[in-house]
Amino acid sequence: MMLGKAEWADRGTWITTPAGTREQVVEKPLTERGWTYLQTTDGQYRVSSAVLIEFFSSEDGPV
Secondary structure (H helix, E strand, C coil): CEEEEHHHCCCCCEEECCCCCEEEECCCCEEECCEEEEEECCEEEEEECCCEEEEECCCCCCC
């Protein structure tokens, strides 16, 4: 596990979403006006650029 900014996520990256679930990023994040938009396997999330999120390796996978 690694903490990082949402804008660092890349396609295929596993993250813990703001809702607390583990999902895979399906598109490169878009950062605009202090917000980063993450498109994941289950939806889209808007995350403040100041917030750190959890990244996981593909071996960790979903819970």
